[in-house]
Amino acid sequence: MSTLLHTTPVNDGFFMPGEQEPQDEIWIAWPERTDNWRNGAKPAQQVFIDVAKAIAEVTPVTMTVSADQYDNARSRLPEHIRVVEMTTNDSWMRDIAPSYVVNKDGERRGVDWEFNAWGGLVDGLYFPWDKDDQVASKICNLRGDARYRAPIVLEGGSIHVDGEGTLYTTEECLLHPSRNPDLTREDIEQVLKEHLGIEKVIWIKNGLYNDETNGHVDNLIHVARPGEVVLSWCDDENDPQYQISRDAYEVLSNERDAKGRQIKVHKVHIPGPLYISAEEAAGIDSCDGMEREAGERLAGSYANFLITNNRVILPLLDPKRDDDAKAVLQHVFPEHEVVGVNAREILLGGGNIHCITQQVPSAH
Amino acid sequence: MSTLLHTTPVNDGFFMPGEQEPQDEIWIAWPERTDNWRNGAKPAQQVFIDVAKAIAEVTPVTMTVSADQYDNARSRLPEHIRVVEMTTNDSWMRDIAPSYVVNKDGERRGVDWEFNAWGGLVDGLYFPWDKDDQVASKICNLRGDARYRAPIVLEGGSIHVDGEGTLYTTEECLLHPSRNPDLTREDIEQVLKEHLGIEKVIWIKNGLYNDETNGHVDNLIHVARPGEVVLSWCDDENDPQYQISRDAYEVLSNERDAKGRQIKVHKVHIPGPLYISAEEAAGIDSCDGMEREAGERLAGSYANFLITNNRVILPLLDPKRDDDAKAVLQHVFPEHEVVGVNAREILLGGGNIHCITQQVPSAH
Numbered sequence: 094m095s096t097l098l099h100t101t102p103v104n105d106g107f108f109m110p111g112e113q114e115p116q117d118e119i120w121i122a123w124p125e126r127t128d129n130w131r132n133g134a135k136p137a138q139q140v141f142i143d144v145a146k147a148i149a150e151v152t153p154v155t156m157t158v159s160a161d162q163y164d165n166a167r168s169r170l171p172e173h174i175r176v177v178e179m180t181t182n183d184s185w186m187r188d189i190a191p192s193y194v195v196n197k198d199g200e201r202r203g204v205d206w207e208f209n210a211w212g213g214l215v216d217g218l219y220f221p222w223d224k225d226d227q228v229a230s231k232i233c234n235l236r237g238d239a240r241y242r243a244p245i246v247l248e249g250g251s252i253h254v255d256g257e258g259t260l261y262t263t264e265e266c267l268l269h270p271s272r273n274p275d276l277t278r279e280d281i282e283q284v285l286k287e288h289l290g291i292e293k294v295i296w297i298k299n300g301l302y303n304d305e306t307n308g309h310v311d312n313l314i315h316v317a318r319p320g321e322v323v324l325s326w327c328d329d330e331n332d333p334q335y336q337i338s339r340d341a342y343e344v345l346s347n348e349r350d351a352k353g354r355q356i357k358v359h360k361v362h363i364p365g366p367l368y369i370s371a372e373e374a375a376g377i378d379s380c381d382g383m384e385r386e387a388g389e390r391l392a393g394s395y396a397n398f399l400i401t402n403n404r405v406i407l408p409l410l411d412p413k414r415d416d417d418a419k420a421v422l423q424h425v426f427p428e429h430e431v432v433g434v435n436a437r438e439i440l441l442g443g444g445n446i447h448c449i450t451q452q453v454p455s456a457h
Numbered sequence: 458m459s460t461l462l463h464t465t466p467v468n469d470g471f472f473m474p475g476e477q478e479p480q481d482e483i484w485i486a487w488p489e490r491t492d493n494w495r496n497g498a499k500p501a502q503q504v505f506i507d508v509a510k511a512i513a514e515v516t517p518v519t520m521t522v523s524a525d526q527y528d529n530a531r532s533r534l535p536e537h538i539r540v541v542e543m544t545t546n547d548s549w550m551r552d553i554a555p556s557y558v559v560n561k562d563g564e565r566r567g568v569d570w571e572f573n574a575w576g577g578l579v580d581g582l583y584f585p586w587d588k589d590d591q592v593a594s595k596i597c598n599l600r601g602d603a604r605y606r607a608p609i610v611l612e613g614g615s616i617h618v619d620g621e622g623t624l625y626t627t628e629e630c631l632l633h634p635s636r637n638p639d640l641t642r643e644d645i646e647q648v649l650k651e652h653l654g655i656e657k658v659i660w661i662k663n664g665l666y667n668d669e670t671n672g673h674v675d676n677l678i679h680v681a682r683p684g685e686v687v688l689s690w691c692d693d694e695n696d697p698q699y700q701i702s703r704d705a706y707e708v709l710s711n712e713r714d715a716k717g718r719q720i721k722v723h724k725v726h727i728p729g730p731l732y733i734s735a736e737e738a739a740g741i742d743s744c745d746g747m748e749r750e751a752g753e754r755l756a757g758s759y760a761n762f763l764i765t766n767n768r769v770i771l772p773l774l775d776p777k778r779d780d781d782a783k784a785v786l787q788h789v790f791p792e793h794e795v796v797g798v799n800a801r802e803i804l805l806g807g808g809n810i811h812c813i814t815q816q817v818p819s820a821h
Contacts, residue, residue, distance in 0.1 A: 095536060095539065096536050097536070160523075160524075160544035160588060163591060163595070164591070167594070172459060172460050172461065175459065175598060175599070175601065177541070177595070177598065177599050178544060179542050180524035180542060224524060227527060227528070230531070231527070231542060234531065234540050234541065235539070235541050235599070237539065
């Protein structure tokens, strides 16, 4: 039974838990498109497997895959990872899967946002995006979860919630004219409150430098738990990231969260700067939309990790910086096992581990 | 967890229950191919919906559908019928889904037969059939059921079991050179025994007249319960079905089942004879393989019903015969509700209600 509901989550007593809360499942979509993933997507597929395996040791994983790649995905993944056929336009499950909400009676429902490939006809990254937009509904149908269809364009990676009333986002993305040009900041806050059960929105100005998602918050910061945030940092004054991180720090330091807490900020230095190599660019089919030229600055960030039950799955991106990043994360998550996965291949596709995963929280 | 097992069900203590035993779920595949289903498959889709709704009142239904038809199927089916994306070559779930086996400890596993579209390159009905052959594995994966890959070509509709050690089949199909030409009757019996936990095979000579499946047993007879069978009958000496039914009756009357019972045979007269009309044939795309010419005799049979929990879903095919068929079935199943569905559209595609459904038995 997958009912489409015409009320709102908050009216029905539902809210979105934080990522640090217990999870029942993680969904990932198999990478395939050769105009985004180099060398026929084979290197990316291997990294998605690595990520899925690291998660599956603590949380069950479902991998969606097209009909054409079903046999390949099924045979390359270990048997304990569930594989189901589901057509997508690409593989950013954070942005296309439902945002799950729960209530205090042990029920769980999906919020299905409108999706327009990070900007639709204005500055979207590919066309069409119809199969991606169906994914939230298909997951709810398959799992038997009731579903709300939210009335705004939004990607799951453009928000972070702490599960206690606070949502973090960026103005760059949520107020971008390619998403909901007819809505004001207040209109958008209202929809977020109604659909995620949050009370306060903390608006950071910009996301990471040169992030093609129009500055998704999940590539700049990560909410570790209520009142604690990991922030991508940069020490080089000549790097455009320098000022972006400082501006974000300023906001986070001066705001209080929904519960009135001061926010503790943990800085983690960005890798690199990293650039796409000529060899890497040569392996990608030419297309309209995504910039995959040799020398293009990559929006690399250690904040783009996943918290899943007692693990943190951290992208490894730069041998000079990885150990420090891991040490920061281990300090922030003393009870968690921080597991690194070499993730440059995901970065080449335009995101990282948080972007390719979406959690189904445990019922409360 | 969907383990591929390398033992056999009988070694592991598993057997196939009869269709009359409790069921947890029924799987159906949405009809789409326009070289089999007339008028863009729209009339057939409506009948599949009618069948799904009749079943769903007593047993949960999952409908599989291609990516292209997902929105259409989802919007036309009531919300309580689950819809999942799954690519098929056509829509005969009886023949492509797993045959489920159970043990006495409440476990359930799938038997995944090789599938070659009712005859492969010898006399198969379409090419390719690769997506159909993946279906059993995909269902086991999605549901998390361990799976056996059986080493023979077999369709679920070519066998009937009573759940107490007896299997009914036809020589026409199981010994046909287009299935397992290198195996003897004894070899095939051995595989059936190992994979379904049966002890005795009752071999009927031929299936229904002009059945393009090479005489699937499920279009000729139906096992109502151990020791009781419904048999398609024909009173017209000039109809080729006359002798086929008599031959089957002869076998059933003289055989004992695995438990030593004499078999009680309930005769139900076939509809018609029925033929495809010129108008119907005109709505079907031309193709190689399936015969869909005006005037072609249709393999219509009331035995092609489904038992699902306390219902019998009966195809209605001929106003002159439907009431008698329903009366026979109601007599055979006094505790069941016999629900008729107008099913000529399924017959035009080459089968009927039993052919388009596959049950997941309840754990024992």
